[in-house]
Amino acid sequence: MAEMTMIQAITDALRTELKNDDNVLVFGEDVGQNGGVFRATEGLQDEFGEERVFDTPLAESGIIGMSVGLSTQGYRPVPEIQFFGFVFEAMDAVVGQSARMRYRSGGRWHAPITIRSPFGGGVHTPELHADSLEGFMTQAPGLRVVIPSGPYDAKGLLISSIRNNDPVIFLEHMKLYRSFREEVPEDEYTIDLDKANVVRKGTDMTLVAYGAMVHSSIKAAEELEEEGISCEVIDLRTVSPIDIDTILESVKKTNRAVVVQEAQRQAGVAAGIVAEIQERAILHLEAPVFRVTAPDTVYPFSQAEEVWLPDHQDIKEKVKESMNF
Amino acid sequence: MVFKSPVEGIEEKFEMIQILNEDGKIVNEDAMPDLSDDDLVELMRRMVYTRVLDQRSIALNRQGRLGFYAPTAGQEASQLGSQFALEQDDFILPGYRDVPQLIWQGLPLYQAFLFSRGHYHGNQMPEDVQALSPQIIIGAQITQAAGVALGMKRRGKKNVAITYTGDGGASQGDFYEGVNFAGAYQAPAIFIVQNNRFAISVPVEKQSAAKTIAQKSVAMGIPGFLVDGMDVLAVYKVVQEARERAVNGDGPTLIETLTYRYGPHTMAGDDPTRYRTEDMDSEWEKKDPIVRFRKFLEDKGLWSEEKENEVMEKAKEEIKTAIKKADKQEKQSVTELISIMHEELPVNLKEQMEEYKEKESK
Numbered sequence: 001m002a003e004m005t006m007i008q009a010i011t012d013a014l015r016t017e018l019k020n021d022d023n024v025l026v027f028g029e030d031v032g033q034n035g036g037v038f039r040a041t042e043g044l045q046d047e048f049g050e051e052r053v054f055d056t057p058l059a060e061s062g063i064i065g066m067s068v069g070l071s072t073q074g075y076r077p078v079p080e081i082q083f084f085g086f087v088f089e090a091m092d093a094v095v096g097q098s099a100r101m102r103y104r105s106g107g108r109w110h111a112p113i114t115i116r117s118p119f120g121g122g123v124h125t126p127e128l129h130a131d132s133l134e135g136f137m138t139q140a141p142g143l144r145v146v147i148p149s150g151p152y153d154a155k156g157l158l159i160s161s162i163r164n165n166d167p168v169i170f171l172e173h174m175k176l177y178r179s180f181r182e183e184v185p186e187d188e189y190t191i192d193l194d195k196a197n198v199v200r201k202g203t204d205m206t207l208v209a210y211g212a213m214v215h216s217s218i219k220a221a222e223e224l225e226e227e228g229i230s231c232e233v234i235d236l237r238t239v240s241p242i243d244i245d246t247i248l249e250s251v252k253k254t255n256r257a258v259v260v261q262e263a264q265r266q267a268g269v270a271a272g273i274v275a276e277i278q279e280r281a282i283l284h285l286e287a288p289v290f291r292v293t294a295p296d297t298v299y300p301f302s303q304a305e306e307v308w309l310p311d312h313q314d315i316k317e318k319v320k321e322s323m324n325f
Numbered sequence: 326m327v328f329k330s331p332v333e334g335i336e337e338k339f340e341m342i343q344i345l346n347e348d349g350k351i352v353n354e355d356a357m358p359d360l361s362d363d364d365l366v367e368l369m370r371r372m373v374y375t376r377v378l379d380q381r382s383i384a385l386n387r388q389g390r391l392g393f394y395a396p397t398a399g400q401e402a403s404q405l406g407s408q409f410a411l412e413q414d415d416f417i418l419p420g421y422r423d424v425p426q427l428i429w430q431g432l433p434l435y436q437a438f439l440f441s442r443g444h445y446h447g448n449q450m451p452e453d454v455q456a457l458s459p460q461i462i463i464g465a466q467i468t469q470a471a472g473v474a475l476g477m478k479r480r481g482k483k484n485v486a487i488t489y490t491g492d493g494g495a496s497q498g499d500f501y502e503g504v505n506f507a508g509a510y511q512a513p514a515i516f517i518v519q520n521n522r523f524a525i526s527v528p529v530e531k532q533s534a535a536k537t538i539a540q541k542s543v544a545m546g547i548p549g550f551l552v553d554g555m556d557v558l559a560v561y562k563v564v565q566e567a568r569e570r571a572v573n574g575d576g577p578t579l580i581e582t583l584t585y586r587y588g589p590h591t592m593a594g595d596d597p598t599r600y601r602t603e604d605m606d607s608e609w610e611k612k613d614p615i616v617r618f619r620k621f622l623e624d625k626g627l628w629s630e631e632k633e634n635e636v637m638e639k640a641k642e643e644i645k646t647a648i649k650k651a652d653k654q655e656k657q658s659v660t661e662l663i664s665i666m667h668e669e670l671p672v673n674l675k676e677q678m679e680e681y682k683e684k685e686s687k
Contacts, residue, residue, distance in 0.1 A: 051479065057509050062468045062502035069472020072416065072457070073480055092499075097465055104458055106449030107665050142666055165668040194671055241671035 004184040007177040009151035010040050010116070013158035014078065016188045018048045021076060024162060026053045028063060028080030037082060038118060038177055060086050064093035064115065068101060071111045078162055084119035084171060085128030091136075098167040099142030113168070114161045120173035120212055121262060121309045124302040130174070131299040132211075132263035137169045138240035138272070144168045144193055145240040149214035151182040156191030157237060164193060173211040196243040198250065202232035205319050206250040208273055209260040210236040213292075213310065217260055220315035229323060239269045244276050251277055255286040258318045262310060265293040287325035290318045335543060336536035341583060342563060343553040347612050349620025351558075358562040366627050368409055368557055370636050372401040372615050375425045377640040378434075379588070382441070385648070386592040392442045395422040396588030399555075402614030403519045403582040404489075405429060406560030410568055411487060416473045417456040418466040418488035422519075422586075426489070430454050434647035435654075444657050445665070455484075464490055464497030467516065471503045474512035474577065485571045487515040487564075493524025495538045501545075504579060508547045513571035515564060518581045519554060525590045526600035542579040554582030555612040585609035658685050 004012065017024045026041055026048075032055035035042035045053040056063050060081055067077035081087050087094060094115065101111035121130040137145045146161055146168055148154035154172070161168040199214060200221055209217040214235045221231035232250050236242065251257050257277055259270040270291045277289050292310045300308045344353045351357060360368075379398045385391040397404065400422070408426040411417070417426055424437050431454040440447030440458065448458035460466040470488035477484050494500055495518050507514040518538045522529050535541060542549020548570070552563045560582055567578035587606065589595035622628035659681045663674050670678065 057502070057505055059498075059502040059506070061499055062471065062506045065465065065468020065499060065503060066472035066475065066506055069418075069469040069474070069486070070476045072455075072473050073476025075476055075479075092462055092465055093468065096462055097469070102667065103445070103662065103665050104448055106445040108448075108450050109457065110668065144671070241673045243672065245672070 001183045002186055003181040004151045005178045005181050006148070006151045006154045006172065007038055007040055009155040009182075009184045010158060010172060011042055011044070012184065012186070013155040013162075014041060014044060015047065017078070017159060017162045018044065018052055020188070023074055023076045024052070024078060025070065025075050026078045026080075027056050029056060029058050029082045031055060031080050036080060038174070040080070040116070060089035061093045064090040064098060064113075067113045068093065068097050068111055071101065071113060072109055076112045076162060078114045078116060081115060081117040083125070083129040084117040084133055085131045087117065087133060094169070095137075095140040095143070099140045102166060103142065110165055111167045112165045114158070114164070114170050115167070116158075116170045116172065118172050118174045118177070120175055121299065121305055122175045122212070124305065125174075127299070127301070132261070134169070134171060134239055135263055135268035138269055142167065143240060144238060145171065146193060146238050147171045147173070147211045148237065149211055149235050150176060150180070151184050153191060153197070153235075153237060155184055156189050157193070159188060160190040160193050163190070168193070171211070175212050191237070194238050194241055194243060196246040197235045197237055198232060198246065199235045200231065200233035202230040202254065204229050204254055204256065205231045205322065206247065206254045206257040207231050207233045207260060207315065207319070208236065208247055208257060209233065210239055210269070211262065213260045213262050216310065216312045217315055220312040220319065223312065224316060224319055229319060231319065242269075242273060242276065244280070247273065247277065248281050251281050252284045255284055256322045257289045258292060258315065258322060259289065260292040260310065260315055262294060264296045265291060266296050268293070287322040290322050292318050332543065335540050339537045339539045339549070339551040341551050341553050342559050343556050344558040344562060345556045345617055345621055347617055349617045349624065351621070356559070356562055358558055358565060360561070362625075362627055365622060368405065368561070369615075369618055369622055369628055371405045371409075371429055372557065372618065373633055373636045374640040375401050375405060376615060377637050378425070378644060381641065381644045383588065383592060390648070391438065394441050394592045395590065396586060396592070397422060397425055399585045399587040399609065399613070400519055400521060401425070402557035402560050402618075403517070403554040403584045406557040407487065407517055407564040410561050410564040412484060413453060414455055414482070414484045415568075416477070416484065416486045418470045418473065418486060419456065419459045420463070420466065420489050420491065420494065421459045421461055422491070423489045424459060427454065427456055427459070430456060432456070434643060435650040438648060438651040439654055442651065444654060445662070446654060464494045464499035464503070466490070467494070467497070467499050467503030468506065469503070470514050470516065471506035471510070471512055474507055474514035474571075475510045478510070478512050483572045485513045485515055485568050487517065489517045489519060491524065492518060492520040492522065492529045492532060492538060493527070494518065495541065496524070496532050504542075504545045504547070504577065507577040508545045511574065511576035514577040515567045515571060516577065516579045517564070518579070519584050520581050521584050521586045523590075523600065525595065528600070537581060539579060539581040545579065547577050547579060549579040550581070552580060552582045554584030555614045555617070557614055557618055585612070660685055
């Protein structure tokens, strides 16, 4: 076991799969010699050569379109979108093309593409770097959307994503890249896609979160514990599809839920979860299912970031609102 | 002005390549492709057959028996001359009008009809046909072609990826990205732009300040050619040379074929009289690819009216059989749709599968 940051765990996962399968190709803007702007691909070109790990021209639609083409030749592309805000440049290639490849061809072709990309707020980036755009992706049939909350999960989930024979959007929260270390096995291991993880047990309240908000939720839960409120925290790990069974099992026990997302309130992952809970478990509920989200503005310039982003205080308040309902 | 653009007049360098003129005479003997008499006859057979298929498809559409259809008449030389230069393991990424290339590469006719009728089996290429189904989003196939070609290069295959779009497609960002990627990786790709003068209704002159689309190859650093798209011999020859360069490791080629679609953009209500004149139609009909190739073959004693009628009758008969077969195809179900979305069904679709199994068993 080694202590790794999330970025190191991601590099380790890429190395593992580059070693395991000759068909795995890692590419994108600056991922070659430079090792990626966050060093996610550090050293991989030296280790595996330019045939396997390579730079592309600066064009997101080209990168994902090329990935679709490479899939037909038996490759397993792992392209990087340098920041997920840039995915708008490639929306057709992702949603209109990759996601539909298996269906459109009646199964003749498929697209085992894992699109890795940094996202998430709190690191003072320029515009369109930090936005939480997973909601757009979760509305696209044919895609899986995976968001790890830490180093251990990142490695296991990334390996599973790369091995999956359909396209996966793998979103890496920038704030988690180097904020803490975790024990990560050096050997290969996988974590099931489509399955949530109960990261904290509790009896009074179910907190559902993903990415960086898992940590805010845990912090809120720890502080609430001292006030006598016991929160169960569920880390979704995969936000499309939603592992609704794990959520329901918890809600049927706690009878209350707050769904937390860093993204804006309208539509999105949390809205979908709230709908599913009320449809499937309304008689178990003691209070409405609340959401903690960012407001419905564009992602702010960095000076307003701190207030704009939901935090553990917001979560605590919403939990209390639910408890007092 | 002190500075003069170094590429001023560049379009003059892109002279239209022609081998067979409108009168069916060879005007460029040196460029004559190395095709046997049988090959020449086969090319003619395919063009005549495809013209009949187009006429029948339009009729079927009007009877409400076909569905989506994009007419092909006028573009036979561009479509079939280029396809004739391919090997069986070359990879085609067609636009929505490029169904004939798929058919001659081996897509059974009844499946082409199923594509029109909105059944996924129409998109299911047979094992020996390396192709994607016709792309609907203009230009999306161009970046994919760069990827297919790069993959072939990495695998050491001696094959090419060939992709088709129209003059409208050459305005898309994906056109520039795809062609540029292939150039950057020296990937074995052939980009064919069938310039039929109109992006639905917008004339090519209003789409770009560039006088030709071929000259855009200069910016991408790859060879580019402007070809008479009504001359099947010229199209064949230029594509065949592009293919040779590609498999020899010399990278991609951009080819603009000057052509014309006689019919509407699609059969879904487009009215070409709103943007084309009868004069323009008749001017292009004089350039017809079949008319000039017929003259050429008749002069060589390789073709006759009798032979042409034979081909047309055979085509009609095969079309009839194929339509009957397409009629027998069971309607596509939602449960089938669900089952081919993913390799491993996600939990939401597992649930919805049960729902639709019940719904569709009623």
